[in-house]
Amino acid sequence: MTELLTAAQMRAIEQAAIESGEVTGLELMERAGRGVVEAVFEEWPELAETSHRAVVLCGPGNNGGDGFVVARLLKEWGWDVEVFLYGDPARLPSDARVNYERWAALGEVLPLSAAPSAMTETDLLVDALFGTGLGRGLSDEFQDVWDSHLDCIADGVAIVAVDIASGVCADSGKEIGIYAFVAELEVSFHRLKQGHVLGDRMGRAIVKDIGINTWQHHGSQTCEPVTLVCIEESSLFKTPFDHKYDHGHALILSGGAGKTGAARLAARASLRIGAGLVTLGVPGAAQMEVAGQITALMLRRVEDGDGLASVLEDERLNAVCLGPGLGAERARELVPMAVRAEHTPYIVLDADALTAFAEEPEALFGMLHEGCVLTPHGGEFARLFPDIAEKLKAVPTKGPAYSKVDATREAAARAGCVVLFKGPDTVIADPDGRCIINSAQYERAAPWLATAGSGDVLAGFITGLLARGVAPMQAAETAAWLHVECARSFGPGLIAEDLPEELPKVFRDLGL
Ligand SMILES: NC(=O)C1=CN([C@@H]2O[C@H](COP(=O)(O)OP(=O)(O)OC[C@H]3O[C@@H](n4cnc5c(N)ncnc54)[C@H](O)[C@@H]3O)[C@@H](O)[C@H]2O)[C@@H](O)CC1
Ligand SMILES: Nc1ncnc2c1ncn2[C@@H]1O[C@H](COP(=O)(O)OP(=O)(O)O)[C@@H](O)[C@H]1O
Ligand SMILES: [K+]
Missing domain, CATH: 3.40.1190.20 (Ribokinase)
Known part of the structure; x- marks a missing residue:
């Protein structure tokens, strides 16, 4: 049975996993970033063959934290990686902050406003701006980056969204505001979110396991998760x-x-x-x-x-x-x-x-x-x-x-x-x-x-x-x-x- 989660359900599951003491938020973030890199190489095997260029756009929350992990792992693969951050590094949540620091030891972090010029010459664009924490539409500050990402699409640049394309609501699949991103590949964690299958979604969404197993039904879930259809062949038999x-x-x-x-x-x-x-x-x-x-x-x-x-x-x-x-x-x-x-x-x-x-x-x-x-x-x-x-x-x-x-x-x-x-x-x-x-x-x-x-x-x-x-x-x-x-x-x-x-x-x- 394939469950689909809301942002709140995913948060509750993560929270329960972390509170159980068997995994830390930092470990989950590392696995999420690793999952994204794996998914990129599976989707575009040619990118795994030699080193390439990547632009990673990081947001102010844990989605951005995953982005810093992806940047580091690609760099370790010998890639030329440029990282751009929306917001103030001092205000990043703690796990994202740790990964910001780890990346900062390897390379620069430039403000998001500097991203468009780098986006003209990249092989891979990583959208790690917003995930399940999207609270409102992206403001006009994102217009230039958003325009440049459309150019990337036109130029055939591989675009991967961490969890879900930024600007898209994880519960409904709806675009919040006018600057919602589009990604050829969305890499979700633990389970797909409802928003991955609702509405007129573009691209393809896949799930990477981040090792949350035993806690999936814990947490303050108000109702059972929605599932994808699972048929029982036995109901169709004739004896x-x-x-x-x-x-x-x-x-x-x-x-x-x-x-x-x-x-x-x-x-x-x-x-x-x-x-x-x-x-x-x-x-x-x-x-x-x-x-x-x-x-x-x-x-x-x-x-x-x-x-x-x-x-x-x-x-x-x-x-x-x-x-x-x-x-x-x-x-x-x-x-x-x-x-x-x-x-x-x-x-x-x-x-x-x-x-x-x-x-x-x-x-x-x-x-x-x-x-x-x-x-x-x-x-x-x-x-x-x-x-x-x-x-x-x-x-x-x-x-x-x-x-x-x-x-x-x-x-x-x-x-x-x-x-x-x-x-x-x-x-x-x-x-x-x-x-x-x-x-x-x-x-x-x-x-x-x-x-x-x-x-x-x-x-x-x-x-x-x-x-x-x-x-x-x-x-x-x-x-x-x-x-x-x-x-x-x-x-x-x-x-x-x-x-x-x-x-x-x-x-x-x-x-x-
Ligand atoms: N919590 C965890 O343990 C894990 C979280 N993961 C990642 O964390 C993400 C969720 O992280 P967060 O809950 O921090 O949420 P996000 O990183 O999606 O975004 C939340 C931040 O963005 C701000 N924000 C929301 N909408 C905005 C807008 N329109 N304009 C400007 N700022 C806006 C919020 O104020 C908050 O600071 C997931 O999508 C996933 O990528 C993964 O690392 C797996 C583990
Ligand atoms: N683009 C599409 N992709 C998948 N299923 C579709 C698409 N368009 C329509 N459908 C399905 O086809 C059916 C159309 O039903 P309906 O609109 O009642 O048509 P009609 O009245 O002509 O029989 C529904 O089951 C709907 O889910
Ligand atoms: K994203």
Whole structure:
């Protein structure tokens, strides 16, 4: 399980490690600096071959302290290293101060204002200005250095950020202020921070171990760390003795004639992910259209709320999906019937089933129960949770900033059910505070998912897993993970129809 930490959680963990007496802050700083140098040589092996030039920008806190360690280690490798400090050396925290002194025995420390001219002729730029202690945006004092770092990017200079790019909030991934740096490589310590996988992050973030092992759950953490999705393959198996009804029966409600494609996509996705049976609930006027397009899927006429209620008397129908192509009016009529159905434990609400309640989200939340899953994209999220979306959208002026994790947790608590907030950084939260991120970034980038109908397929995947008896939180995270795997497996040219068809290959690769 890959944990992602906030700055406060990381501080608490470090503090507990230091207070336990088994490691000192100075040792951690040395390991952090060593980790950065190792990561640089792994990322750019050509830099390890001979000595090169480095510019190290150090800030006024421990991030700067790591920078002094990096400078010293590179110097020991025979590099030509220039170090620039923002702030007064006398005010550095003690460990950073020790490393400042150690560096000062080897070379000069110039003020940050002198850095731009050196940055025109370097092979490596080390950004050790601010890490988890970023408290506000970088002031205009940083403008020249920031401009020069853009020139470095244009010139192809290797840029490594110590912990996280300076100016980026470690909790939210948001840029605080206007002078946020960009780095090709970010080297985090002990664990990635939430900010490494939230938002539109550039570059690549990796973790270097700094030897904190036993203390990770100590400290004054207010809630459990967020984790990256970790799927349990066992929830996807079918045993040789299973009957189709052992894997549930999903009902996907369709919109009217000419609007049935989205529900058909979701239904096919439910079937492919292993629901035993999948039925499309279709209004009479669309029956012919749908009947001509399906084979293994089944079809039931669902004209209105009463029609749905009578279909749902069948206790074998255990998961219902409403939203894709449903239409707002039909959604307003069918959603209350579905969520109140006595025998239907699981409901997925997507697309129109969310937008239909934009005027009265509280009425929707009042009906929901713990078997429900909401799957909004950014627009739908803002319609249902306008105040939360406002907070998330606000341009932060200080850190730590309100994050997509905070927003999704707040939404789940308000809705009283699992909320999956889509994006390349899909955040899934349970009302109990558990929170998981499915990151489609760095080596898991799946930009081909930005195609019409891919969200319908995701809703279908979740519904299928719920039908199979997977609990809502796990169904949402497993579906989100498989969705990205299907996109990555298919690759460029992907359209939504391809996602369910790629699932058998992904399953085979998982060894199912
Ligand atoms: N504490 C530890 O034991 C370890 C810390 N590590 C490093 O320490 C970093 C965290 O250190 P700190 O907590 O000292 O935080 P930082 O070094 O990120 O920055 C904090 C300092 O910057 C100032 N500051 C914040 N925002 C500013 C702004 N916009 N303009 C000007 N000044 C600003 C603060 O007043 C404070 O002096 C981590 O990111 C990591 O790089 C690593 O060495 C691993 C061990
Ligand atoms: N650039 C991207 N990288 C990774 N995933 C993406 C990207 N763009 C969209 N997605 C994913 O694709 C899906 C799109 O869903 P949605 O916006 O509801 O589309 P639609 O309504 O067309 O079905 C979501 O699961 C989202 O997380
Ligand atoms: K940094």
